[in-house]
Amino acid sequence: MTTSSAPRWRGLALLPDAGGVAVVETDGATSMATGRSEVEALITRLTPTTRWVTWSADELRPLILARLPLPRTWSVAEAHRLLHGGLRADPHRCWAAARGLDLGTLPSPPRTDLFALLDEGEDGGETEPSRTASPGGPVWPVRRDGYLRAEVDHSTLTTLEEAGAWAVAAVQVAHAQREALQQRGPRAIATCHSESAAAVLAVELERDGLPIDRPVLEELITRSAGARPITERDELARRADRDRSVLEAVPGIGRVDLRNPASVRQLLATAGVDVPSTRKWVLEQHADRHRVIPALLDWRRRERIATTYGWRWLDAHVGPDDRLRGAWSACDGAAGRMTAQAGLHSLPSELRPGVAAAPGHLIVRADLGQVEPRVLAAVSGDEAFAAATLAEDLYLPVAQRLGSDRSVAKVAVLAAMYGQRSGAAGEALRGLEREYPVAMRLLDHAQRRGEGGMPVWTVGGRLVRTNLPEQSERLGADQRQSLARARGRFARNAVIQGSAAELFKAWAVTVRESVRDLDAQVVLCLHDELLVHVRQEQAQRCADVVHEALAASSRRWVGHDRVRFVADVSVVRRWSEAKD
């Protein structure tokens, strides 16, 4: 293998105020471009062979907003998250980790309070830091004790020299990260490439937003929350309107605070229904006992839309261009799935007809089928389980081997991956252990590590810690055991969920690249589902490209073709439209 050959890396740092870009060449020389055309020429001239190193994709935001393509990047932050787990990946932390410095004594970021004045000059660095970069390496951002200056980040850069030194430091970290990732496993560097691209995609997703059909969305909101309130009085009146349907189901009840679970429980007791809690699944079991219960469940549904996805949400997150925007991150702090704000990942299906292509456009909707068991087959190397993935419906061959119904096989496989032990799953699990011992061993091993508070790794090499937040000292024996079990289930699931996230992102960023020529954009990533917005003439071609991208990226990711991934791909006007 020749993976150790030096990558063609160029560091990139932006001067926020000057509107310029500093580029550090592979030999350390720094050049600079200012103005859009000059910057674009500088970036695109080198694009085909260059991987652009930055501390984070967020630093590239101005270039991304200017729609520069940036196809090959190395995000120091994403590499750090892969190597060390968790979410925190500011430059100072990444630098210290790459240098092997103690993270416990990481200089704290500057405070804006009065105490900051008292502490000035006590950072272990020079009191009058030289803001000059030396040719041999970054002097200015680095303190005498080896840490990066806590008060420096990309928004504070003011000169070409500073930007150059900032980029040089990023490239130095990237080289160390690459070495570490090479040790981590055969897929880790490729994973870092796609995670870095996913971080750029995350900025693009926020830039482009999700196209919505405003009249339809407004109608759907009106149906649940009531007409748009103008005054605060209106708002209270709408709220009372929603409450009324529940309250009138129990005559003479008077005023009840439906938002207070204790009051609701009392309300139900008055109606002659005694429930241990007012949780939805509990209420559903008593739905036929009194008409107030269905009314309450419907109230909850409407109230969710009114409060979380109502008029305020629409005004806050949907722009005048009818795009729904929220911030995205390329990975969460646990197994590494993408996250999104503004409710983009939990939009009720009821509102999805309101997500629609802009005029003259269509949406290519694609979702991976049965992705987690297919990922299990890939990461475990269980050849029998891999054989099942060749089927369009993986659960059919599994059921056949288990000698059970498809439904039993499905429950068993999902239970195996989620660590469920209760109910009918227990029996069927034994069948899985008999027929697919290799896959089951991998899950059990991860679970045992989690129970012991030890980390696990995704197939792409991401470290997933299992001992993070809870203070395990001073726990009773029962608490300790339930904590260990929770960690075990988490670890068992994390190797699958996290590896699936890596495959998904590899697919998503391949789609991102390959639809660029069609002038199409990925506008939503939802764990196993992609929406691509495209002009209608190109929609069919785009759907084909999405399929091809899955074939290519999954083949690369798995490393062979004995595990198959499948996607449902359809061309629709609205997100809600049925798959074909």
Next chain:
DNA sequence: TCAAATACGTA
């Protein structure tokens, strides 16, 4: 005023 607990939407 802030954090935890509760609840629930999505995968």
Next chain:
DNA sequence: CGTACGTATTTGAG
């Protein structure tokens, strides 16, 4: 005693 996240609300501590 299935996992994850984001959002809103209530509650209780400071």
